[in-house]
Amino acid sequence: xxxxxxxxxxxxxxxxxxxxxxxxxxxxxxxxxxxxxxxxxxxxxxxxxxxxxxxxxxxxxxxxxxxxxxxxxxxxxxxxxxxxxxxxxxxxxxxxxxxxxxxxxxxxxxxxxxxxxxxxxxxxxxxxxxxxxxxxxxxxxxxxxxxxxxxxxxxxxxxxxxxxxxxxxxxxxxxxxxxxxxxxxxxxxxxxxxxxxxxxxxxxxxxxxxxxxxxxxxxxxxxxxxxxxxxxxxxxxxxxxxxxxxxxxxxxxxxxxxxxxxxxxxxxxxxxxxxxxxxxxxxxxxxxxxxxxxxxxxxxxxxxxxxxxxxxxxxxxxxxxxxxxxxxxxxxxxxxxxxxxxxxxxxxxxxxxxxxxxxxxxxxxxxxxxxxxxxxxxxxxxxxxxxxxxxxxxxxxxxxxxxxxxxxxxxxxxxxxxxxxxxxxxxxxxxxxxxxxxxxxxxxxxxxxxxxxxxxxxxxxxxxxxxxxxxxxxxxxxxxxxxxxxxxxxxxxxxxxxxxxxxxxxxxxxxxxxxxxxxxxxxxxxxxxxxxxxxxxxxxxxxxxxxxxxxxxxxxxxxxxxxxxxxxxxxxxxxxxxxxxxxxxxxxxxxxxxxxxxxxxxxxxxxxxxxxxxxxxxxxxxxxxxxxxxxxxxxxxxxxxxxxxxxxxxxxxxxxxxxxxxxxxxxxxxxxxxxxxxxxxxxxxxxxxxxxxxxxxxxxxxxxxxxxxxxxx
Numbered sequence: 178x179x180x181x182x183x184x185x186x187x188x189x190x191x192x193x194x195x196x197x198x199x200x201x202x203x204x205x206x207x208x209x210x211x212x213x214x215x216x217x218x219x220x221x222x223x224x225x226x227x228x229x230x231x232x233x234x235x236x237x238x239x240x241x242x243x244x245x246x247x248x249x250x251x252x253x254x255x256x257x258x259x260x261x262x263x264x265x266x267x268x269x270x271x272x273x274x275x276x277x278x279x280x281x282x283x284x285x286x287x288x289x290x291x292x293x294x295x296x297x298x299x300x301x302x303x304x305x306x307x308x309x310x311x312x313x314x315x316x317x318x319x320x321x322x323x324x325x326x327x328x329x330x331x332x333x334x335x336x337x338x339x340x341x342x343x344x345x346x347x348x349x350x351x352x353x354x355x356x357x358x359x360x361x362x363x364x365x366x367x368x369x370x371x372x373x374x375x376x377x378x379x380x381x382x383x384x385x386x387x388x389x390x391x392x393x394x395x396x397x398x399x400x401x402x403x404x405x406x407x408x409x410x411x412x413x414x415x416x417x418x419x420x421x422x423x424x425x426x427x428x429x430x431x432x433x434x435x436x437x438x439x440x441x442x443x444x445x446x447x448x449x450x451x452x453x454x455x456x457x458x459x460x461x462x463x464x465x466x467x468x469x470x471x472x473x474x475x476x477x478x479x480x481x482x483x484x485x486x487x488x489x490x491x492x493x494x495x496x497x498x499x500x501x502x503x504x505x506x507x508x509x510x511x512x513x514x515x516x517x518x519x520x521x522x523x524x525x526x527x528x529x530x531x532x533x534x535x536x537x538x539x540x541x542x543x544x545x546x547x548x549x550x551x552x553x554x555x556x557x558x559x560x561x562x563x564x565x566x567x568x569x570x571x572x573x574x575x576x577x578x579x580x581x582x583x584x585x586x587x588x589x590x591x592x593x594x595x596x597x598x599x600x601x602x603x604x605x606x607x608x609x610x611x612x613x614x615x616x617x618x619x620x621x622x623x624x625x626x627x628x629x630x631x632x633x634x635x636x637x638x639x640x641x642x643x644x645x646x647x648x649x650x651x652x653x654x655x656x657x658x659x660x661x662x663x664x665x666x667x668x669x670x671x672x673x674x675x676x677x678x679x680x681x682x683x684x685x686x687x688x689x690x691x692x693x694x695x696x697x698x699x700x701x702x703x704x705x706x707x708x709x710x711x712x713x714x715x716x717x718x719x720x721x722x723x724x725x726x727x728x729x730x731x732x733x734x735x736x737x738x739x740x741x742x743x744x745x746x747x748x749x750x751x752x753x754x755x756x757x758x759x760x761x762x763x764x765x766x767x768x769x770x771x772x773x774x775x776x777x778x779x780x781x782x783x784x785x786x787x788x789x790x791x792x793x794x795x796x797x798x799x800x801x802x803x804x805x806x807x808x809x810x811x812x813x814x815x816x817x818x819x820x821x822x823x824x825x826x827x828x829x830x831x832x833x834x835x836x837x838x839x840x841x842x843x844x845x846x847x848x849x850x851x852x853x854x855x856x857x858x859x860x861x862x863x864x865x866x867x868x869x870x871x872x873x874x875x876x877x878x879x880x881x882x883x884x885x886x887x888x889x890x
Contacts, residue, residue: 202228205237210289211244212281219312220304239319242279246320249279253316254326263369265341268334275327279319281312341370348380357384361424385430388421392434396441404445411442412476419479439480443487450488454495459502460885462495463529470536489538496533496540500526500547506888507554515814516561517821521880523555524824527843535844562825563604566804568626570594570607570797574614575632575705580782582703583632586789587613593790594797598833600853602797603826628796630717632705637781638698639774645694651687652740654761655750658684666751674753683750683758686743697733697771699724699781705789707796718792720785731777737768798861801827801854805869805876813887820880823873827854847877 203221208214218238221229253274258267283305290298305312317324344367351360361384364377392414399410418435422428446469453462466488473484507522530548533540540548570590575583591607593599664680666672674680705718726734752758804823831850851874858870872879 202230204230205234207237208289210286211241211248212286213289215241215245215281216286216301216305216312219308220301223304223308242314242319245279245281246316246323249316250320250323250326257330263337263340265334265337265371268330268337272327272330272334275316275323275330278313279316281309283309337370341367344370352380352383355387357387358424360384381425381427385421385425385427388425389430389434392418392421392431392438396434396438400441404448407445408442411438411445414438415442415477415480435480439477439483440487442477443484446484447487447491450491451494454491454498457498457502457888459495459499459529460525460881462492463499463532466492466495466536467532485537488536489533492533492538493541493544496529496544499529500544500551503529504547504551504554507551507558510818511554511558511561514561515818515821516558516565517818517823517825518814518884520555520558520562520821520825521817521884523551523558524843524847524877525881525884526551527555528847531842531844534842559825559829562822563829566604566822566826568605568628568800570602570605570628570630570793572607572609572613572630573632574612575634575703578632578634578637580634580637580778582634582782582785582789584612585782585786586630586793589786589790590793594793600798600830600833601794602800603829605797627709629708629714630705630793631708631714632703632718634703636700636702638700639777640698640700641771642696642698646739647692647694649690649692649738652690652764653746654686654688654743654763655759656684656686657760659755659758661755664751664753674751677753680751680753681755681758683752685746685749687746688743689741691739691741692736693739693768694736695734695771697774697777699729699733699777701781701785703785705792709796717796718789720788724781729772729777729780731772731780732769733771733777735769735771737766738764740764795861798857799865801830801857801873802862802865802869805873806866813883817880817883817887820876820883823876824850824880827876851877 206214206217206221208217215238218234218241221227222231222234256267256274257271258264262268290301293301317327344363348360348363348367351357351363357380360380364373364380367373368377395410395414395417399407399414402410415435415438418431418438422431422435425431446465450462450466453459453465469488470485473481473488477484503522503526507519507526510516510518510522526548530540530544532538572583572587572590574581578584587607587609594602594605595607660682661679662682664674664677666675666680667678669675700723702721703719704716706714707717708714722728724733726732750758801823804819804826807819827850828846831846831853834849834853835846854873854876858874862870
């Protein structure tokens with residue numbers, strides 16, 4: 178291929194010489210370098226004295242132009258904007274590049290002209306010096322791809338200009354309508370087409386001025402409404418300002434109108450709280466303050482400090498009045514022996530001051546002082562309620578109780594139910610010590626105070642039964658007694674080892690064997706009853722059972738083998754190879770020993786006492802429901818007092834769950850009590866009266882609502 182090209186070049190040189198010499202019709206020269214070929218053809222056609230095949234030359238020139246245009250197009254497409262770019266100046270620059278004519282430069286053909294003869298090269302240089310300005314052409318006319326690229330790019334540029342103009346028209350329209358959100362949304366689209374100068378800043382300034390004025394007018398109109406009607410509008414103003422701040426990018430311009438909005442809202446809340454306090458609706462004022470602090474957390478997080486401060490201004494005033502009022506009322510009811518009501522007032526007061534810590538409000542010194550007085554009073558209330566609700570758990574010694582189960586139950590009950598912070602009983606004493614009978618204790622108090630437990634042990638015994646023997650297959654044991662002697666079977670066909678003259682003989686001992694089954698009979702027949710509140714004694718616990726081995730950890734049944742004295746078998750073991758006669762190991766004694774009676778009694782004692790304690794926990798744990806179902810009295814005060822007693826009781830049962838809470842803040846304690854009541858309803862009292870359980874679940878609200886209603890009378 179390269180040789181053929183060299184031949185074409187060598188033929189081209191004489192053709193040009195013939196042209197210069199004035200010979201006959203000349204054919205167009207062929208060059209590998211399209212720039213050189215193009216210049217040579219142009220030089221020959223420029224010489225009027227030569228006879229050239231103009232048609233052939235035109236075709237060849239077009240071919241060279243197409244090759245040159247293909248190369249030039251690749252280099253000019255380097256400046257084509259990337260896909261997605263809409264910058265008008267970049268696209269205009271690219272179209273200009275495509276429209277710029279192709280001008281052949283000297284260095285593009287001169288390097289390839291070194292293959293020409295000197296005369297032709299001189300002729301080309303002479304032509305170039307005279308005609309270089311004529312050696313140019315349009316790429317779009319020389320190349321179809323170039324033409325297509327120019328057409329498509331030009332059309333794309335035209336469309337971009339239309340889009341840019343439409344975007345600007347939309348922007349102007351939105352500005353005229355003062356729809357600045359949409360106007361600002363058009364800015365990024367317009368910037369995609371090129372530099373817009375300071376237009377964005379101008380529109381942002383217009384929008385900010387308009388929005389600030391708009392919000393001010395809105396706020397002025399809102400302030401003309403009633404305070405309660407202002408709140409939803411103020412929230413809309415607040416959220417609108419925040420959206421304007423983000424959109425404008427100039428948040429500080431909205432600070433003044435935002436401050437005015439927050440001040441208006443905070444003053445409304447402060448005013449409503451103080452008005453409730455002036456009307457002695459202290460609990461309602463607290464509920465309003467708590468509600469608004471929640472609203473601040475959910476809706477006004479960015480201005481929490483300002484709004485909580487405004488709430489706190491009014492709440493501190495109300496809190497001073499409320500603490501004094503609730504302390505006076507609690508003391509008054511305490512002196513009237515309405516300890517439950519006194520406790521309810523204390524709960525209300527402590528919850529109101531604990532709310533300050535939750536909300537970040539610093540109470541006044543006077544309120545703190547009164548809260549300490551209330552806390553001290555509630556300690557006294559608990560003592561008096563404990564005296565009022567005191568009950569005895571009387572556990573008499575059980576009849577025929579050699580194991581002293583009644584005494585052990587009494588000691589366990591005292592350790593559990595008299596312990597502070599236990600979750601089952603409070604204000605319960607377990608009288609008696611190691612012995613207790615009906616004659617050694619004052620009679621139970623009638624009513625619903627005492628639990629009287631008695632029991633009878635009809636049978637509680639551990640008895641060794643006679644072993645049961647069952648003969649089984651004797652044990653054969655190969656011994657150490659092995660002798661080497663003449664084989665008695667030698668030469669007798671059909672017998673083992675008949676081919677050996679001598680043989681080793683091992684004596685085998687036979688041990689008679691019996692399987693032995695040993696068992697201890699563990700029998701319990703126990704009934705325990707409880708009399709409470711003067712009702713008919715109910716069965717508390719009953720157990721009538723013969724225990725089997727799987728019931729206990731202690732072994733009360735076992736099976737093994739016993740072996741008698743051995744006798745020698747009449748059939749020894751024979752083998753010519755002594756190493757194959759092994760001495761059998763005597764079986765190890767793997768018989769399980771039956772547990773001692775004391776260990777069995779101890780384990781069964783624990784099972785019985787565990788069952789009894791579980792029943793006592795269930796019995797005593799029902800007391801909050803009994804209090805709820807008890808006679809509440811005829812007046813609302815008496816009903817509220819009963820609810821207060823239940824609150825004290827449930828609070829004492831929950832103290833164990835609060836042992837890690839050093840502050841014992843009332844709100845935390847209240848939540849724990851409510852959580853425990855919910856858990857007790859589901860797990861401790863699943864089958865109890867659902868109506869009573871529902872009333873107990875909402876006892877705080879019921880008691881406080883009732884107290885608030887009574888205070889209004």
